[in-house]
Amino acid sequence: MTGRMVTHVDSTTGIVDAIxxxxxxxxxxxxxxESYRGVTVHADEVEMFAGVPTSxxxxxxxxxxxxxxxxxxxxxxxxxxVMASSINFNTVWTSIFEPLxxxxxxxxxxxxxxLAARHDQPFQVVGSDLSGVVLRVGAGVSLWKxxxxxxxxxxxxxxxxxxxxxxxxxDPQQRIWGYExxxxxxxxxxxxxxxxxxxxxxxxxxxxxxxxxLVHSTAYRQIVSRNGAQMKQGDVVLIWGAAGGLGSFAxxxxxxxxxxxxxxxxxxxxxxxxxxxxxxxVIDRSAEGYQFWTDExxxxxxxxxxxxxxxxxxxxxxxxxxVFEHPGRETFGASVFVARRGGTIVTCASTSGYTHQYDNxxxxxxxxxxVGSHFANYREAWEANRLISKxxxxxxxxxxxxxxxxxxxxxxxxxxxxxxxxxxRCLAPRDGLGVRDHELRERHLDAINRFRL
Ligand SMILES: NC(=O)c1ccc[n+]([C@@H]2O[C@H](COP(=O)([O-])OP(=O)(O)OC[C@H]3O[C@@H](n4cnc5c(N)ncnc54)[C@H](OP(=O)(O)O)[C@@H]3O)[C@@H](O)[C@H]2O)c1
Numbered sequence: 001m002t003g004r005m006v007t008h009v010d011s012t013t014g015i016v017d018a019i020x021x022x023x024x025x026x027x028x029x030x031x032x033x034e035s036y037r038g039v040t041v042h043a044d045e046v047e048m049f050a051g052v053p054t055s056x057x058x059x060x061x062x063x064x065x066x067x068x069x070x071x072x073x074x075x076x077x078x079x080x081x082v083m084a085s086s087i088n089f090n091t092v093w094t095s096i097f098e099p100l101x102x103x104x105x106x107x108x109x110x111x112x113x114x115l116a117a118r119h120d121q122p123f124q125v126v127g128s129d130l131s132g133v134v135l136r137v138g139a140g141v142s143l144w145k146x147x148x149x150x151x152x153x154x155x156x157x158x159x160x161x162x163x164x165x166x167x168x169x170x171d172p173q174q175r176i177w178g179y180e181x182x183x184x185x186x187x188x189x190x191x192x193x194x195x196x197x198x199x200x201x202x203x204x205x206x207x208x209x210x211x212x213x214l215v216h217s218t219a220y221r222q223i224v225s226r227n228g229a230q231m232k233q234g235d236v237v238l239i240w241g242a243a244g245g246l247g248s249f250a251x252x253x254x255x256x257x258x259x260x261x262x263x264x265x266x267x268x269x270x271x272x273x274x275x276x277x278x279x280x281x282v283i284d285r286s287a288e289g290y291q292f293w294t295d296e297x298x299x300x301x302x303x304x305x306x307x308x309x310x311x312x313x314x315x316x317x318x319x320x321x322x323v324f325e326h327p328g329r330e331t332f333g334a335s336v337f338v339a340r341r342g343g344t345i346v347t348c349a350s351t352s353g354y355t356h357q358y359d360n361x362x363x364x365x366x367x368x369x370x371v372g373s374h375f376a377n378y379r380e381a382w383e384a385n386r387l388i389s390k391x392x393x394x395x396x397x398x399x400x401x402x403x404x405x406x407x408x409x410x411x412x413x414x415x416x417x418x419x420x421x422x423x424x425r426c427l428a429p430r431d432g433l434g435v436r437d438h439e440l441r442e443r444h445l446d447a448i449n450r451f452r453l
Contacts, residue, residue: 012036012188015081016427019133027135028146032070032079038125038187039406040066041094046101059095059414060407068125071183071191074115077138078194080152082426083206083434085185086129087406088214088245089351092414094126094179099354105180112173119182127186128154128178131200131210131434132427141194149200149434152192153381154214156181167227168377176375185210186406188427198382201389202437206428208395208448211421212388215245217376220384222324222346223253227380228373229322229344233258238311238320238338240327242279243270246348248396248420248451250324251277256392262311262320266416273419276450281314292334299357304337311338322346329353339368346371391444396420396451400431420451
């Protein structure tokens with residue numbers, strides 16, 4: 001039995017009705033459906049884009065909406081009725097099978113225990129964000145109960161190894177849920193560890209609440225945490241892709257923490273989005289035509305200098321204390337160059353290529369640091385979620401798609417035609433549901449809707 005394509009038992013309807021009617025703890029008595037609809041990639045299709053350039057690989061062809069068998073609930077886990085999710089770039093990578101098919105992760109994980117073997121399937125339900133309601137908890141879970149309204153961060157770790165007990169990201173068995181595991185957030189149900197759960201912000205709708213998790217927590221660790229750049233008041237922070245997923249939260253975190261964001265974007269509309277968040281210093285990289293490479297192998301220091309001069313122009317002479325990096329190969333040489341003496345380049349990704357090239361003289365002679373960062377530990381994700389719940393940092397949701405349009409939603413992110421975050425309704429029948437604190441919402445409504453198209 002593959003777990004895919006089983007007979008459809010449409011009993012999530014009862015769950016949705018109960019949640020919409022405010023069932024609360026009573027959801028514990030509802031039957032769990034044998035199967036549910038989830039957005040999947042298929043192991044027998046990993047070669048479908050062979051020979052196609054990255055930019056032309058189309059997630060709409062590789063992502064499917066399948067009926068999948070509901071996984072058995074293990075100790076320490078929770079089964080969630082997913083009201084909404086969001087698209088992250090990791091689903092772009094999974095859907096175009098780059099840099100490698102994620103089924104290799106599932107196989108490796110599946111070998112670790114009989115419980116983990118559930119994840120090794122010929123399909124993968126993708127997605128690393130959710131908002132929803134706890135339906136069941138596994139043995140040993142005491143902090144969360146059926147009926148709790150939650151969001152989930154995406155770090156899947158059992159903490160069996162000693163290595164992760166200072167910082168969970170150092171655990172050799174840490175995985176990104178919905179990317180390196182199965183049964184992710186882009187489905188009607190999802191399987192998570194209970195230590196991924198956090199309270200849903202009461203003033204947000206389901207789709208708003210589902211959207212910040214992965215990128216906001218990642219940006220929090222990179223900029224604020226002692227595991228990242230530890231920004232202090234007055235720091236100048238250069239933010240690549242400042243109107244994208246990560247960047248729109250990096251910009252807010254810098255502003256909230258008393259720093260000075262220098263936002264880099266590629267269109268006038270995205271520049272406006274940065275200004276709407278309160279940023280004053282914005283560089284439109286398309287309009288200003290930076291060419292950091294003269295050809296595929298040769299970088300162009302003259303353009304680093306022109307870019308650095310533009311930053312000084314905007315800041316009144318200051319170089320960035322922190323560079324928030326994720327585009328990778330295309331920008332990394334410039335990032336190392338423009339960081340101030342003793343500054344920090346904090347990187348969590350390599351969207352444009354993971355073999356970076358930079359002039360090391362600028363790093364060692366000026367005592368700069370490159371810090372690698374990856375997602376966030378539970379504490380960091382919790383702190384980031386608290387900022388959302390307080391209404392201090394806001395979602396940056398621009399568009400919301402239905403579950404059967406998840407391919408199109410992922411396509412938009414792959415083509416970089418989106419702004420902020422792209423949301424996906426899962427069980428939520430329409431936008432706008434799930435708000436519990438109307439007064440707090442009213443106070444921040446303009447900020448919550450800044451990115452809406
Ligand atoms: N390690 C982790 O835990 C972690 C977590 C989250 C994301 N990531 C990775 O981080 C990357 C960004 O994620 P995201 O969610 O922010 O994606 P996103 O929503 O697509 O935003 C990325 C932004 O980067 C800018 N950009 C893209 N290519 C660029 C280039 N060649 N040069 C300069 N700017 C470029 C674009 O902005 P403009 O076109 O406006 O300049 C884009 O809006 C992805 O590779 C993702 O996989 C890693």
